[in-house]
Amino acid sequence: MAQRARDPGKRPLLSSADIARIIDRIAHQILEKTGGDDNTVLLGIPTRGVPLARRLAERIKTFEGLDVPHGSLDVTLYRDDLRMRGARALGPTDIPASGVDDKRVILVDDVLYSGRTVRAALNGLYDLGRPAWVQLAVLVDRGHRRLPIRADYVGKNLPTAIADSVSVLVSEMDGEDAVYVDREEQ
Numbered sequence: 001m002a003q004r005a006r007d008p009g010k011r012p013l014l015s016s017a018d019i020a021r022i023i024d025r026i027a028h029q030i031l032e033k034t035g036g037d038d039n040t041v042l043l044g045i046p047t048r049g050v051p052l053a054r055r056l057a058e059r060i061k062t063f064e065g066l067d068v069p070h071g072s073l074d075v076t077l078y079r080d081d082l083r084m085r086g087a088r089a090l091g092p093t094d095i096p097a098s099g100v101d102d103k104r105v106i107l108v109d110d111v112l113y114s115g116r117t118v119r120a121a122l123n124g125l126y127d128l129g130r131p132a133w134v135q136l137a138v139l140v141d142r143g144h145r146r147l148p149i150r151a152d153y154v155g156k157n158l159p160t161a162i163a164d165s166v167s168v169l170v171s172e173m174d175g176e177d178a179v180y181v182d183r184e185e186q
Contacts, residue, residue, distance in 0.1 A: 012169075012178035014156060019139065019177045022155035023052070026137055027059035029153050031066075034104060039132070041100060042070040045109040045121050046091040051172040052139060053108035069096030073107070073128075078120035093124070100129040106153075110168035112138040115147035140179055142166050 014022070034040050044053030050072045057070040074091035082088065107121050118136060125134065137153035142160045156179070160166060163184035171177050 010180065013158070013181050014140075014179035016171075016177035019155075019179070022139060023055050023059055026153045026155060027056050027063060030056065030106065030137070031060060031064055033135075033152070036064050036066055037104070038066065039102070040068050040104045040106060041096055041098065041131075042068055042106050042108055042137075043073040043095070043100075043121075043125070044070070045107060045117060046072055046074055047173065048110035048139075048168050048170050049108045051170045052110060052137075053106075056106075056108060056137065069098050071096050073121055073124055075117060075120035075124050078123040080116060080120070093128075095128055100125065100131045102130070102132045104133040104135065105131040106135045106137050108137045110139050110170075111166050112136070112141045112149070112151050112154075113144055113166075115145045115149035118149045119147055139168055140166060 030040070042053040042057050044050035053070045057068045060066055060068050071094040072092055074093045076088055076090050105125060107118065109117065112118065122134065125131065135152040136149070138151045139155040140158050141151055141154045142158045144160070144162055158166065158181065160181060161184055165182040167180045167182065169176050169178045
C-alpha cells in the first residue's frame, strides 16, 4: 500500500499511543454494552476501518478471551457519489462464516463525517442478512453530519471546519498510527 505523504515536521493530533488507548477503551465499552456475549460481529468499512475492526477483536480477545468474528464490508456499490467521483475499484467484503443474521453487528470506520458512508454500509449490510442490532464504532467523529447517524462508540470527538481534512493513518497500511488534521488556510 502506498504511504500517505505527511509533512515530517507536523505533529499528529492523535499519536500511536493515543490510538492504542482509544482502541482499548472502545473494546472495553463494547464488552460492557454487549455483556461479553458471543453474538457480536465486527465489520470494518474499507479501507482503514478494516484494521481497526481487527484490532478491536484482538483487544477483546486479550481482555476477555472472547473470539469476536470480524471482517470487512465494502460499500462502494452503495455509495451515492459514484457519479461524482468516477470509477472506483471494488474492495473485498469478508463476512465471517457465522453470518450476520440475528447478530449484533458493529460497523467500524476511521472517521465519521457526513454519515453517507455509514448509510451505504447499512444498505450493503442488509443485502447480506438481517442483523438483530447494528451499532457503529469510529476512531474520530469530526461532525458535519448530513444524515441522522450517530456513533455508539467514539474514540475522539474532533471539532473541524468543513474545509478541514482529517487523515487517519494505520500502521498496517501507512507504516504509522496517527491522526492529522489539515486546516484550511484562512
